Amino acid sequence: MPQILVTRTGRDDVDWEGFASELNQLVVEKAAARLEACKTQVVRGEDVAVGDEVDGHGLVHVTIGLLAGRTDETKAELTEAVVELLRKFIGPMDGYRMTHVSAEVRDLDPSYRKAEF
Structure with a gap:
C-alpha cells in the first residue's frame, strides 16, 4: 500500500520517473504513507x-489506492x-491541442492483500 497507477x-x-518519485513523496506527506510502501506504475x-x-x-489520470481510514478532506488535499x-511536470507541447489531467484517491x-517475493 499505496497502490498508484x-x-x-x-x-x-x-x-515520468521523476514524476513518480515526487508523487510517492507527496503521498507520504499528505496521506501519512511510508515511502518504501508506495508502488507507482506509469502505463x-x-x-x-x-x-x-x-x-x-x-x-493523464492518476489513481491512488490507500487502505481505508483517511478522511475525505485528506483525500481531497492529496488529489x-x-x-x-x-x-509542474506537464506543460504545453507542439502537436497537442490540450492535455487533460485528473486524479482520484480511493480506499x-x-x-486487498499483498505479498513480497
Whole structure:
C-alpha cells in the first residue's frame, strides 16, 4: 500500500520517473504513507478520443489506492496536490491541442492483500 497507477497517452517529453518519485513523496506527506510502501506504475496507452476528436489530445489520470481510514478532506488535499504536481511536470507541447489531467484517491477494497517475493 499505496497502490498508484498513472495512465497516460503520448507525452514522451515528460520525465515520468521523476514524476513518480515526487508523487510517492507527496503521498507520504499528505496521506501519512511510508515511502518504501508506495508502488507507482506509469502505463502508456496508445489511443485516445476526447468527444469526437481523436487527434491533438493527451490524457493523464492518476489513481491512488490507500487502505481505508483517511478522511475525505485528506483525500481531497492529496488529489489537489497531485493535479498541481502534474502541472509542474506537464506543460504545453507542439502537436497537442490540450492535455487533460485528473486524479482520484480511493480506499482499497477490504479484500486487498499483498505479498513480497
